[in-house]
Amino acid sequence: xxxPTGRATPPLAFAWAVAVLSACAIDVPxxxxxxxxxxxxxxxxxxxxxxxxSARVLEWDLHARLDEPAHRIDGRARMxxxxxxxxxxxxxxxxxxMNGFRAEDTAWMRDSRGEHRGHKARDRGGWGYIDVTSVxxxxxxxxxxxxxxxxxxxxxxxxxxxxxxxxxxxxxxxESVEFExxxxxxxxxxxxxxxxxxxxxMVGQWYPKPGVLHPxxxxxxxxxxxxxxxxxxxxxxxxxxxxxxxxxxxxxGIQTSVVVEADRKRVGFAAEMVHDxxxxxxxxxxxxxxxxxxxxxxxxxxxxxxxxxxAHLDAQIVALDSMQRRFGSYPxxxxxxxxxxxxxEGAGGMExxxxxxxxxxxxxxxxxxxxxxxxxxxxxxxTVHEFGHQYFQGLLASDEYTQPxxxxxxxxxxxxxxxxDRDGPDAWLARVGRLSLHGSDFVRMSQHDSATLQxxxxxxxxxxPEVGGYGGTVYRKTAGVMLTLRNLVGAEAFDAALRSxxxxxxxxxxxxxxxxxALRDGLADAVVIARQDPDQAGxxxxxxDVAEFLEQGLRTTHVVDFRIHAIVNRRGLGQAxxxxxxxxxxxxxxxxxxxxxxxxxxxxxxxxxxxxxxFVVPVEIEVVLDDETVVRRTWSxxxxxxxxxxxxxxxxxxxxPAGKLWLEHHRLDNHRVAPGLVGEDGLSEPVxxxxxxxALALLVGVGP
Amino acid sequence: MAALxxxxxxxxxxxxxxxxxLLTATLGGYGIRSHIAAVMDGFVLPDDHLLYGLVEFTHxxxxxxxxxxxxxxxxxxxxxxxxxxxxxxxxxxxGRDADAPAWTATALGGAWLGSLGGAVATSAWHLGLRIVxxxxxxxxxxxxPGSIGLPLVIVFVLASTCxxxxxxxxxxxxxxxxxxxxTAIDGYAVALRRPLLMLAMAAVAGAQWxxxxxxxxxxxxxGGDALxxxxxxxxxxxxxxxxxxxxxxxxxxxxxTAGDAD
Ligand SMILES: [Zn+2]
Numbered sequence: 001x002x003x004p005t006g007r008a009t010p011p012l013a014f015a016w017a018v019a020v021l022s023a024c025a026i027d028v029p030x031x032x033x034x035x036x037x038x039x040x041x042x043x044x045x046x047x048x049x050x051x052x053x054s055a056r057v058l059e060w061d062l063h064a065r066l067d068e069p070a071h072r073i074d075g076r077a078r079m080x081x082x083x084x085x086x087x088x089x090x091x092x093x094x095x096x097x098m099n100g101f102r103a104e105d106t107a108w109m110r111d112s113r114g115e116h117r118g119h120k121a122r123d124r125g126g127w128g129y130i131d132v133t134s135v136x137x138x139x140x141x142x143x144x145x146x147x148x149x150x151x152x153x154x155x156x157x158x159x160x161x162x163x164x165x166x167x168x169x170x171x172x173x174x175e176s177v178e179f180e181x182x183x184x185x186x187x188x189x190x191x192x193x194x195x196x197x198x199x200x201x202m203v204g205q206w207y208p209k210p211g212v213l214h215p216x217x218x219x220x221x222x223x224x225x226x227x228x229x230x231x232x233x234x235x236x237x238x239x240x241x242x243x244x245x246x247x248x249x250x251x252x253g254i255q256t257s258v259v260v261e262a263d264r265k266r267v268g269f270a271a272e273m274v275h276d277x278x279x280x281x282x283x284x285x286x287x288x289x290x291x292x293x294x295x296x297x298x299x300x301x302x303x304x305x306x307x308x309x310x311a312h313l314d315a316q317i318v319a320l321d322s323m324q325r326r327f328g329s330y331p332x333x334x335x336x337x338x339x340x341x342x343x344x345e346g347a348g349g350m351e352x353x354x355x356x357x358x359x360x361x362x363x364x365x366x367x368x369x370x371x372x373x374x375x376x377x378x379x380x381x382x383t384v385h386e387f388g389h390q391y392f393q394g395l396l397a398s399d400e401y402t403q404p405x406x407x408x409x410x411x412x413x414x415x416x417x418x419x420x421d422r423d424g425p426d427a428w429l430a431r432v433g434r435l436s437l438h439g440s441d442f443v444r445m446s447q448h449d450s451a452t453l454q455x456x457x458x459x460x461x462x463x464x465p466e467v468g469g470y471g472g473t474v475y476r477k478t479a480g481v482m483l484t485l486r487n488l489v490g491a492e493a494f495d496a497a498l499r500s501x502x503x504x505x506x507x508x509x510x511x512x513x514x515x516x517x518a519l520r521d522g523l524a525d526a527v528v529i530a531r532q533d534p535d536q537a538g539x540x541x542x543x544x545d546v547a548e549f550l551e552q553g554l555r556t557t558h559v560v561d562f563r564i565h566a567i568v569n570r571r572g573l574g575q576a577x578x579x580x581x582x583x584x585x586x587x588x589x590x591x592x593x594x595x596x597x598x599x600x601x602x603x604x605x606x607x608x609x610x611x612x613x614x615f616v617v618p619v620e621i622e623v624v625l626d627d628e629t630v631v632r633r634t635w636s637x638x639x640x641x642x643x644x645x646x647x648x649x650x651x652x653x654x655x656x657p658a659g660k661l662w663l664e665h666h667r668l669d670n671h672r673v674a675p676g677l678v679g680e681d682g683l684s685e686p687v688x689x690x691x692x693x694x695a696l697a698l699l700v701g702v703g704p
Numbered sequence: 705m706a707a708l709x710x711x712x713x714x715x716x717x718x719x720x721x722x723x724x725x726l727l728t729a730t731l732g733g734y735g736i737r738s739h740i741a742a743v744m745d746g747f748v749l750p751d752d753h754l755l756y757g758l759v760e761f762t763h764x765x766x767x768x769x770x771x772x773x774x775x776x777x778x779x780x781x782x783x784x785x786x787x788x789x790x791x792x793x794x795x796x797x798x799g800r801d802a803d804a805p806a807w808t809a810t811a812l813g814g815a816w817l818g819s820l821g822g823a824v825a826t827s828a829w830h831l832g833l834r835i836v837x838x839x840x841x842x843x844x845x846x847x848x849p850g851s852i853g854l855p856l857v858i859v860f861v862l863a864s865t866c867x868x869x870x871x872x873x874x875x876x877x878x879x880x881x882x883x884x885x886x887t888a889i890d891g892y893a894v895a896l897r898r899p900l901l902m903l904a905m906a907a908v909a910g911a912q913w914x915x916x917x918x919x920x921x922x923x924x925x926x927g928g929d930a931l932x933x934x935x936x937x938x939x940x941x942x943x944x945x946x947x948x949x950x951x952x953x954x955x956x957x958x959x960x961t962a963g964d965a966d
Contacts, residue, residue: 435754668761694779697919702783
């Protein structure tokens with residue numbers, strides 16, 4: 001039979017709906033009145049504190065002209081360098097980091113295969129390189145008079161990310177020498193920190209930088225590979241950037257001048273006691289400035305991200321306050337936050353002195369909001385993390401190649417403390433209703449794949465991409481080690497010890513040994529964690545050997561893992577059977593009293609704890625007896641098993657009840673109920689309910 | 705409102721089908737609970753970090769993920785099969801006017817079996833057509849922002865649900881040949897010719913989804929504590945399904961009466 005018919009109407013409703021929805025424009029908040037630019041790059045000397053005389057090694061005078069269509073920089077550097085070692089120097093190695101992007105067979109590209117943190121280089125090339133055209137030494141005639149330029153011989157290394165300059169005469173200890181270097185830097189299409197995308201230019205690691213000369217006369221100039229970041233000496237910078245007149249420029253340090261001539265402008269910057277100079281330019285940048293505690297905070301972002309400027313500012317202020325209180329004053333007068341535009345996400349999440357790039361705040365769509373998905377970290381965490389690097393590497397300029405955990409791992413630790421100051425200890429970072437993920441969860445999750453892969457205290461090359469584990473080990477396991485230590489020894493003692501490190505090594509090149517020594521000195525070699533039985537005075541103290549803990553955490557792949565091996569409730573012992581009396585005669589011979597008969601011995605409870613992992617660390621134990629008495633004990637964790645006896649039956653037992661051991665990722669065997677006691681396991685019911693609900697939703701949803 | 709009255713008069717049927725749905729979902733949930741409980745075997749989640757506990761569990765026992773996926777896929781399939789088979793029966797029940805004599809079990813069973821083959825066949829054709837519609841709609845709105853494109857795709861899916869209902873009505877009450885793709889295509893033709901009816905039905909279908917989604921959101925937000933609410937939502941959605949089918953019946957040429965359905 002034919003279908004029944006009805007009247008037809010034109011289907012215009014959809015077009016109308018589309019038009020209405022498309023009309024919603026992006027809401028761009030009005031930038032506030034600009035905060036005036038500070039006149040000095042460093043804050044007052046009382047705030048900055050003492051700068052060690054040996055720290056100021058370099059003086060830079062840089063000139064850069066950006067050829068925007070070609071994304072090329074013609075650069076000229078005047079660099080005064082001081083030999084702070086004990087030996088004479090006749091050669092000088094330089095980093096040419098930009099050459100990492102020069103060809104597919106450079107060390108960096110070999111590792112990365114043109115991909116970095118999920119961002120890919122374009123197939124059609126877009127190489128970056130730095131071509132040094134001349135290196136000369138300026139003669140010094142004394143009394144401030146400059147001599148002639150003496151051209152020097154230089155040669156790229158086996159990998160083009162380094163070059164070596166042969167000096168025409170030795171430079172004695174304590175002597176300064178001035179170089180003039182001319183170079184051309186071709187920026188790559190950005191996918192890994194530096195480069196261009198449209199008119200956006202993020203210019204980092206763009207000029208030749210000398211290696212770091214250690215006091216014994218050895219140079220540290222690592223080849224640029226996938227996870228190696230940077231290492232350089234502190235110095236002062238005077239920089240002139242020549243860019244198209246419509247560019248808005250942000251850079252390390254303070255802006256000192258701007259001169260516009262026709263379609264170009266020259267912007268001057270100055271920075272003091274920094275070990276790098278980076279800059280960003282885009283004509284579409286909106287500027288949101290604010291001042292907090294004498295620091296100018298400048299955000300540069302396109303309209304697409306402007307709605308989130310306040311969230312980033314709030315995060316920046318929380319981080320600044322927290323880190324100044326914990327680690328000493330922030331010494332510079334400015335901090336610039338660059339928001340890479342869409343298409344240039346590869347530039348995001350990178351730190352440079354007084355400037356960093358961040359990432360967008362996740363804006364939940366209606367469905368996610370309805371589901372109750374909440375998070376406190378996207379974008380905001382990037383800002384906290386990258387600002388954290390102003391201390392952990394900006395100020396404590398450790399060698400990021402040799403000991404990457406010192407900056408990334410200690411910075412991740414500090415980020416957790418900043419979040420603690422904001423939200424409380426181990427607060428949730430993301431959640432859907434009652435289902436939440438905390439900082440400790442992220443550390444633990446990362447350990448499932450990387451706990452035994454590599455030790456923390458290895459150089460960056462040990463975490464080659466094909467090996468992996470860089471994030472899980474260098475960032476999160478380091479934080480796990482430090483925060484577990486903090487939980488065990490107490491926040492106050494740990495924070496004071498860590499502060500002694502951050503304050504002592506400002507403007508220095510601290511090593512892991514320096515940090516470990518500061519922690520050991522600050523915490524004492526053996527920290528008393530607890531008396532063995534808190535209910536009973538006189539039992540032996542449980543101590544934590546800090547050096548042993550750090551050794552295991554940083555230089556072994558031992559895993560922290562405890563489990564409740566057994567709970568045994570059994571009939572206690574009575575007096576049945578034959579015993580000798582005082583005269584030595586065997587008497588008695590009665591049969592054992594039945595369990596439920598009068599006079600029967602009671603039931604005794606036993607808990608056996610097993611240290612299943614090789615990591616030796618004290619652990620707390622909580623036991624609940626059948627009469628609901630709660631007993632708390634601490635065990636040194638030295639032997640493989642530990643047995644606790646009670647004169648009543650045990651209901652259940654739990655190791656690490658407060659979750660202090662962030663390094664322990666196998667926790668489902670930490671809490672056990674006595675055999676025969678029926679109870680919920682805490683997992684099967686909620687997960688079963690969730691799956692049943694989803695199954696019902698699908699049944700009915702696809703149904704009628 | 706006549707359609708709503710028709711649907712509510714069949715409340716016993718709504719309850720029976722709802723119970724069948726509950727039983728199916730409960731069996732699925734039971735399997736997952738037993739799986740986890742067997743592995744935990746006396747151990748208890750040590751703190752309230754449920755999500756991390758689940759991550760740790762699935763890392764050690766990835767089979768759980770497979771079990772969950774299979775449970776959910778089976779539920780989807782069962783929902784589809786259940787309603788493909790039951791829809792003609794429900795349409796016959798809803799099609800009986802209040803003053804008409806009640807169906808005898810034999811007559812109803814005979815009428816159902818008589819239309820079952822056609823209803824299943826047209827459902828199969830519609831499944832194919834729905835995939836085509838979603839792909840075409842997806843392509844058409846691909847260039848639009850997600851906030852516009854996704855709702856449009858949902859509207860197309862809802863419209864194809866209405867078209868399926870019209871084809872079912874044609875098979876059950878009009879004797880159309882379900883095996884013919886024509887019957888399925890004509891379902892869309894009716895949907896276009898009766899836009900107001902289709903919009904009403906699409907709204908009801910959308911409400912079904914919303915009710916179910918609300919239950920699921922409550923369960924997610926409470927970490928499983930709102931299972932009873934989810935079950936109530938399923939009852940509401942099933943009743944709405946009856947309402948939608950009753951609305952679809954308004955396109956039939958004449959109301960069938962007991963015994964003359966064929
Ligand atoms: Zn970092």
